[in-house]
Amino acid sequence: MPIAVYVLGLGIFALVTSELQVTGMMPAMAQELGxxxxxxxxxxxxxxxxxxxxxxxxxxxxxxxxxxxxxxVLFGAFVTGEVLGALSPGYGSLLVARLITGAVSGAFFGVAIAAAIQLAGPNVAARASSVVLSGLMAGTVLGLPLANYIGSSFGWRMSFWIVAVMAITVGALTALVVPRLQASQYTSVRSEIAAFQNWRLWAVYSTSTLVIGATYAAFSYFTPILSEVTDLGATTVTTLLFAYGAATILGNHIVGRLADTRAISTLTAGVVSLIVLLIVFGLFTTRPPAVVLALIGIGLVGVTMNPALVARVMGTANGGSLVNTVHTSCITMGVVFGSWVGGLGISAGYGLRAPLWIGAVIAVAGFLTLLPDILSRGAFSGTNAAPDSGSEPVAEAADSMSTADITRESR
Structure with missing residues (x-):
């Protein structure tokens, strides 16, 4: 795996740290901004x-x-947004800064994944995606506590400055190690947009939204569930959340290895496991051994399905940056949708276990969107190709992202 792919993962790490940094500094920010x-x-x-x-x-x-x-360009815009956030005199300018960095993050995911696949080659597309997306896992596990520590120790504005410096550093590394990538047939606006005329692509997107939504319906409320229903102490809860984060890193690596040859089979096993684990968590929420098993299991098979989801998208359409960016948007909407629906269950009076059951229902819906592929030859032959369309999309994507298209600048 080229070192440049790991550097792209560091870029994702910086951006995810920015996404989550506000979470642990809300009271201090509210007080200063009035x-x-x-x-x-x-x-x-x-x-x-x-x-x-x-x-x-x-x-x-x-x-x-x-x-x-x-x-x-994206690194430059991101740093601008973080600096604007650090210097914001009021809520309005801080809001603008967050909108800038949010849009940049969404675009960066798509470009980084497409670049990683082009660098590594189509035969290890899922593995390359897993390396890049490991920045997402590491940002959740390490970036959030780091940003929160800086914010609580030195003020929330310092957290913005540190993330900006981090992005500048990773941007410089990217300029040094990422080679020039020749334009492929998918870099034109017309050819990129044409991919969205394939209805199967939208069906594949729906699976991604539902699988990630199911995970976040539960994950968003792990802390109150563990504290108030399982009745665990604060230290134990923190330890379990770190264990969950470690499980996502491990699971992401394993799925990346498997999904290059068996994307549908990997997804099927992961979604079925997610359904079972959410049900176990919901049934035995007061029993710590079962809770620990379920929580770590969800870490292994929840958001870690991302590399397999990316591989499935590639088997349905091209591997262009716009297709990957829209896929990232669908995943993000899954995060928003899952957290929102899980909260609705609690607000409706069904208790803190409700998000677990809601997550299980959403996961079942995600499994149903997989059924056409499961029932076809694609689920058993190990191919990533959409079973109704043969292997042509994969062949085209492979041709467009051939490693022969990768050259270093001579000037």
Missing amino acids: VSVSRVGYLISLYALAMAIGGPLLNTALLRLPRRWALM
């Missing part, structure tokens, strides 16, 4: 919305740029 905690909370929701909507729009504007240049 607004309610709920208004600070909107900065998280609007960031996700900017990722989902602004990301594809920004990616479309950058399609004609070579991918390394597109990455440099």
Whole structure:
């Protein structure tokens, strides 16, 4: 795996740290800015919305740029947004800063995944995606506590400055190690948009939204469930959350290895396991051994399905950056949808276990969207290709992202 792919993963790490940094600093930010905690909370929701909507729009504007240049533009815009956030005199400018960094994050995911696949070659597309997406897992496990520590120790503005410096550093590394990537047949706006005329692509997107939504319906409320229903102490809860994060890193690596040859089989096993584990968690929430098993299991088979989801998208359409960016938007909407619906269950009076059962129902819906592929030869032959369309999309994507298209700049 080229070292440049790991550097792209570091870029994702920096951006995910930015996405989550507000979470642990809400009271301090609310006090200094003179607004309610709920208004600070909107900065998280609007960031996700900017990722989902602004990301594809920004990616479309950058399609004609070579991918390394597109990455440099995105790093520059991201640093600008973080600096604006650090210098914000009030809530309004901070909101603008979050919208900028959110849109950049959405576009960056798509460009980084497409670049990683082009660098590594189509035969290890899922593995390359898992390396890049490991930045997402590491950002959740390490970036959030780091940003929160800096914010609580040195003020929330310092957290923005540190993330900006981190992005500058990773941007410089990217400029040094990522080679020039020749434009492929999918870099034109027309050819990228043409991929969305394939109805199967939208069906594949729906699976991604539902699988990630099911995971986040439960994950968003792990802390209150563990504290108030399982009745675990604060230290134990923290330890379990770190264990969950470690499980996501391990699961992401394993899925990346498997999904290059058996994307559908890997997804099927993962979604079925997720359904079972959420049900076990819901039934035995008061029994710590079962809870520990279920929680770590969800870490292994929840968000870690991302590499397999990416491989399935590639088997249905091209591996272009716009297709991947819209896929990222669908995943982000799954995060928003899952957290929102899980909260609705609690607000409706069904208790803190409700998100677990809601997550199980959403996971079942995700499994149903997989049925056409499961019932076809694709689930058993080990191919990533959409079973109704043969292997042509994969062949085209492989041709467009051939490693022969990768050259270093001579000037």
